[in-house]
Amino acid sequence: MSSLPWITILIAVPLVAALVLWLVPGLHRFARPVGLAVSLVTLGGAVAMATGFDPSRAGEQQLTQTVGWIPSIGASYAVGLNGLGLVMVLLALALVPIVLAADWHAVPDASEADRRATDRRRATFVALVLALASLMVAVFAARDVFLFYVVFEVMLIPVYFLVGMFGGANRRSAAVKFLVYSLAGGLIMLVGVVMLYLQGPGGPQGFLIDNLAGVVSDPTTERWLFVAFFVAFAVKAPMWPVHTWLPDTTAQATPGTSTLLVGVLDKVGTFGMLALCLPLFPGAARWAAPAIVVLALISIVYGALVAIGQQDMMRFIAFTSISHFGFIVLGIFVGSEVAMTGAMFYMLAHGLSIAGLFLLAGYLAERGGSRRIDAYGGWQRVTPVLAGLFLVSGMASVALPGLSGFIGEYLVLVGSFASSIPAAAVATLGVVLAALYFLLVYQRVFTGQPRAEIAQARADGALRDLGARERWSLVPVVVAMVVLGVLPGPVLDLLTPLAQVLALGGAQ
Amino acid sequence: MTTFQPPVIDWAALTPVLVIVGAGVLGVLVAAFAPAARRRSIQVVVALLAPLAALGAVAWRWSEVVGGGESTFVAGQLAEDGFGLAAQMILLVIALVGFAVLASRLPGGEDAFTPQGASAPGSAYEEAARKAGLEQTEVYPLALFSLAGMLVFTMANDLLVLFVALEVLSLPLYVLTALARRRRVLSQEAALKYFLLGAFSSAIFLFGVALLFGYSASLTYADIGTAATASVGMDGMAVVGLLMVLTGLLFKVGAVPFHAWVPDVYQGAPTPVTGFMAAATKTAAFAAIARLLYVAAPGFAWDVEPALWVVAIASMLVGTVLAIVQTDIKRTLAYSSVAHAGFALVAIVSLPEGGPDALLFYLLAYSFATVGAFAVVTLVRERDDAGNVTGEATHLSQWAGLGRRSPVLAAAMALFLLSFAGIPLTAGFLGKFTAFVAAADGGAWPLVAVAVLASIAAAFFYVRVIVLMFFTRPEESDEPQRQRAQAVAPGALTRVALVVCAAGTLVLGVWPTPVLDLLAQAARFVV
Amino acid sequence: MSLMHYLVLSGILFTIGAVTVLVRRNAILAFMGVELMLNSCNLALVAFSRVHGTLTGQVMAFYVMVVAAAEVVVGLAIIVSIYRARRTVSVDEPSLLRN
């Protein structure tokens, strides 16, 4: 089993499926079930791959495959997974079928006359999501800086189309803002990539991360390089003050798109910090850590405070994510092994809670016809299951113990204390603010008396609680939240060895 | 009585050029003598076969030359080396796809050119010519002659040859620019501007030639290069001369501040001509610039480099910033080509070792996207009230919703735009990447930084076209009163051209190794 | 008369030609300015040729004349066709293409 090139298979299957689905008009009608099936098969493949992964060596790259790609510029197709990569790949591939199911009606049913156009748009949607799945696997598996960069940038395109084609009224400006903002970060990183290559050993494998780790000896150069890479990742993550694209984008995108975007794609930012910034520029990372910690703290508090003031549910969730990303970045750079383990776990946990929140907010908006928080009130009576699941997801998001969010946040906070007590103490403020912002929204949306016409619609049966598809799309998410909250051990075992390798060590 | 010494002319090395020139002459004869009904088909066949044959000849020369057989001939006035051959190869590929678009006709049978160039726009004569179904088949030999000039441009190792080649490539283009079927007034205006400014810059170029000649007593690059290292006096004159020569060449690539003609001419010229000219002229002129810089100018690098830096930076910034505010697709692409001239310059200004191959790769990538994008523009048309296909719909707002009506065509356009923007897995990205690597290797960090800034801003307008095509429902267009664009079905030739361009853009983005390897072993200058 | 005189004269001619292009609206006159510039180059080439004692510069001058003739052909053709369309040869008149 393990002799198969699993990673390549996982990259290829969804990509090929996406192309076929898009290019063969006959398949357009069945795009959604076929896409779902493909995504489930891919997920199955990922699980099968995971069985071949040796957790005792989780700190090393496993299942590796290295093929020359563009030898003349030193780029190779080098893939492999360490514990974190494996976890992120599993998260990504698990979210894809969920998203496909959740966004089943992203393209509304059309009249008979528009059937073909509708089918084509649906096929386009599915194809884009599948292409994104493929790229997500590739980016987490890349062991070559060039390959990573390429996938890092290319990933923007499907998201750009997903936002621009299937989003809300302001989708166009949101999509452009998203793309240009991200490209800006990416291009700055490109300078770093170029500079790094010229510092490295060159040759046909001159871009392999292993060949580049620590090659930069001059501290000034190393710092410049670090900054170039970090800016791209900070935009992606997103951190204050380069976060403003995220709320605008999520406010327009479909809930599924937002889930993949914030749940997985933005994690590429923090993943990049872990997988590239730290091993490649350890000295500069130590140099920059205090400043980054400050930025992370600002993100935590700022994101939470601004979230409180949001009127749009999706923007609200986006700002909570900015706060959460602050925690992740804090964990990475605060200089504690435990905090870094926590940050990695946080990446997974946040992916789950964000999926729950975005999808449920989407389901709610489908019913209430608005994404504005003040358009709601009293919906717990109208849609109790939705309300309950939203509460669970929210509680996972605000790190209620027993749910997945807690493990990450707890480790980040407690670990941070070992390195920097003031930083950790400020971050702890986020815990209170989190409770406040989430419960405020829950209160405004779900408690109180529902409006008369809503209650009437509920009584008439015109307005229903979550249906089977919607419920089942969330069951895996909620189950994962609980299981990971109670038994995070197996996942932590995959992450801890990596943290031991990467942690910056030493207090600042 | 001295014995006659025949000049040593390596005819074999000239085969590609001779093939094209011969085809051009043949084209003239066809235009003169072939029956009108069959003229066009013969011309098209000749115009498409000639580059193909020349490509074969280049391949043959390649096998002979690369790896030791490089030489100069005709008293050092022409050079046959890997760089020149690689550039010729690129030019011939551009010519093949460019001519295919040039030769295409709409489903109704009309091509891109006026039926009778001598007729005044809107005159009865013109109408009669249109009714009679006349065709200006001279465009093919004109294009071939221009191509021949470009091929020589890449080999020119001497200022005299360079000057002649410059004129040979330019003069036919002036004429071709004037021959648009629709919007002829604009077409003629573009031709006049192109011609006047071209002649003006040629004169500047020539004065520079005179100064360089005065300095080194020779017109060949090698001698100038030697003089630059040997002599001490008068190098002020030489530097000014070199600058003026470069001005003439930078005019051709459309670099700021010599770019002003670019948007006007690109917009006014018949779109297939624009596509061909934007790609081929730029490639040829950059090849000439590279050879001049690398062979003749290293001794002046210290003086010339700052000026080139300024030009490169200005090109990137001005091209980008102006492209953002355009509302016409052809003008947008024109300004984008100005910016691309700047990007390409980045690869060579500091004369890095990897500069020439990076430059050639960049040009190849840029050319595929350019020819492809303009080919798409030829297909997006307005319709009159009766539903007949009329002129091109070049106003951006007319492109709204194209992706819904013609998804494949719009996807191809999106691909070209993404390549322009330098998104990975397209040729444009690797072009940018190799150029940046070369420049950074040569120490031109500030240039790379500016290039990145410009790329960020540039992404905006490429992306905006995609927004219009895919994300905008026609009713959401900013200017609803404008007529909506409809894509016409591409003819077989355009279809082939589009497929080649799209495939080239993708393949060079995903699997560029063969091409990069080829260029790496090729890009050496013979001195 | 030293080389300098020839060169200065050439420079003056070149400048006059360039200024003509810049200030004259008439396309024909502007074109004449270009021709003047070309000929100033010829003067310089020939002068240098003589200084250096080679024929290269003079040969070049002949080429320039030929090319200039060719340019005239193309240029006049364009100017004439514009004149027929618009009844003017002002270079400022046709300025639909801008910004």
Add this chain to the structure above:
Amino acid sequence: MIDLAWLVVAIPLASSALLLLLGRRSDAWGHLLATLAAVASFVVGLLVVLEVLGQSPEERINDVHLFSWIPAGELSIDAGLRVDPLSLTFVMLITFVGSLIHVYSIGYMTHDPARRRFFAYLNLFVAAMLVLVLADSYALLFVGWEGVGLASYLLIGFWNHNTDYAVAAKKAFVMNRVGDMGLIVAMGLMFASLGTVSFSGVDAAASGLSTPMATAIGLLLLLGACGKSAQFPLQAWLGDAMAGPTPVSALIHAATMVTAGVYLIVRADSIFSAAPTAQLVTACVGAFTLLLGAAIACGKDDIKKSLAGSTMSQIGYMVLAAGLGPIGYAYAIFHLVTHGFFKAGLFLGAGSVMHANGDSTDMRTYGGLRKVMLVTWATFAVCWLAIIGVPPFAGFYSKDKIIETAFVGEGWQPWVFGGAALVGAAVTAFYMSRMFFMTFHGKARWVDEASKLGADDPRPRRHPHESPLVMTLPVVVLAIGAVSLGFLLSLGDGITGWLEPVTGHVDHPEPVLPVPVILTATLVLVAAGVALAWRQYGMNTVPLTAPAGSPLTRAARRDFFADDVNEALAMRPGQHLTRTLVYADTAVVDGAVTGAAAGTVASGRVLRKLQNGYVRSYAAMILAGVVIAGAVLHLVRL
């Protein structure tokens, strides 16, 4: 059996999950399952207690390892249970009182359509509370800690279609989180300084802590305790929490959850022992809150809010005792247990009264209810006597011990703490008597629904009636506890001896005043309080609307302006900050980006003017380029 202690937690948790997952399908029998689960949990707990009783006192601290919970390298946290006398005391209290309240709720919630959900939440609460007390590490304790917070949130907001109730629930959770923050920081400091957060690890290493660090950790733990136990300065949520159904108030906001802070302080003995300052602060907080809560209780006319003030005050006693160190721990827990019984009894009695009065909580509309609700009157009376500390009722034994202990020590402390405890006892007697007399005695301030009185009578129309057996029975059981528990638990070594393995053996030094003096003073003051209340509310007519009252009364009615202070210090600045930041996010942070984009476009608009369409100006541009380049070069070269 000790190894099966996890069942104590698992049974109610499973029941809760089942009820929530099955949804409406379990409506019919959900309350029965939940009650059964609570009882089963009690039975398992009892078996564990019996087994522990069989152990010799030194062996009674059992650590049961369950599984490796958070194995994160340097910080590895196991999930395990600490089964020792302290936790088992709580297990008994929680499951026993919890079971009774489940039974009571069957009757109380009969008519609520969401009764099944209510029971699911109750089970969830019981499970979380049991996790809290059984945890063997601060981390796992924190799970229960936040878990009860969640359950409390859900239950306070159970009727959240009333927005005020939803707000109250949120307020409770958020203020609790402020305390939780203290707990997290404390754990962070423990990890930073000791490398562990397990009880055994911390206990073993705590003596090595530097005093400032120990003080910091202690104060942070105290902050957590204040949040959960509604101690000053985080007391403001408790009054609002009365929005929840009365059984919830009885279970969570009187008997169990709010006492978790006391548990935490006792459990963290090793930290507090190393931090005398933190201990002193703890005692001060307790002493202050016991007076504050008592004062609030005096001012309220809402029976539940008055009881909430009383709870605050009684927990103040416990915190005071816990703050006195090992000499007070056992008494704190002792009072906690007896308080759990009589306060639950009082709340359930209040619930019955409300039930009988159309859910009105305004004591001014009660009066003379003894005649119609004899059982409730009797049980309430017992619990009343217990709480004011009349011998031989339970409260006397536990509270008097605390008062005595408060007088132990040197310097100003015994006088202040002892004085506060004494005064508190008097005030407690006053407000509880006030409540008792206002509710059950005096003239009825309501009229029977069936009466023929004119419509202009201001008194509300009621039909008070005794509650059904399912509601009275649990109250009777609690009342029996309130009568007997004090005596029973102080038999022999009693609870002090039982807890000794945890709290350690301490010799009880003499108070600064002789014990009989203290005892007499207490009883005299209590009698005075009762007499005052009788004069005011038993003999006199109580007006239907509250008189203006003294400034102190008015302040007490408004919880001594706690909400106003919170609003002025936190809420309003917070809202301003939020609004400013939301604006700044668009205008400044995003504005920088959009500004850059707009600037680019604007420069494009300017630059395009150069492209004026005139060929002569283009030529000028070319020439200018050449000339400038040449000129610059020459300048540079010269």
